[in-house]
Amino acid sequence: MTNENSQIRILVVDDEQLVRTLVGKILGDAGYTVVEAASGKEALEKIKEGPLALIILDILMPQIDGYMFLELMPDNINIPVIMLSGLSEPSGKVTSFNLGADDYITKPFSAGELLARIQAKLRRTKSSS
Numbered sequence: 001m002t003n004e005n006s007q008i009r010i011l012v013v014d015d016e017q018l019v020r021t022l023v024g025k026i027l028g029d030a031g032y033t034v035v036e037a038a039s040g041k042e043a044l045e046k047i048k049e050g051p052l053a054l055i056i057l058d059i060l061m062p063q064i065d066g067y068m069f070l071e072l073m074p075d076n077i078n079i080p081v082i083m084l085s086g087l088s089e090p091s092g093k094v095t096s097f098n099l100g101a102d103d104y105i106t107k108p109f110s111a112g113e114l115l116a117r118i119q120a121k122l123r124r125t126k127s128s129s
Helices: 017-029 040-046 066-072 090-098 111-128
Strands: 009-013 033-037 054-057 081-085 103-106
Touching: 009 017, 009 040, 017 033, 017 111, 033 040, 040 066, 054 066, 054 111, 066 081, 066 090, 081 090, 081 111, 090 103, 103 111
Parallel strands: 009 033, 009 054, 054 081, 081 103
Antiparallel strands: none
């Protein structure tokens, strides 16, 4: 499965290097190819660079936050988005879903939960294509 996963590129967007490193390690250990962005602005550029299977997106970032990123994401880009945020209030989750997010994970999170949600989303995306 690792070889198959290496063809799957996942964009991790978070302004905290520690979070990008941790999520990158979890995904890398599972065999995924990780692309990092430290801001919403950088993430908008990264989605133009090549095919991405999934985006993991923080909400609280300077300049272009996760909500604004979802609003600015081009309509013709159909990439599943999993929010990964420290915000646990229901209103943050509802806003994320209303703006187009596909899933929401609250920090702190477990590696097992993150991988399970990614694999579930990728399975559904693959079966619908």
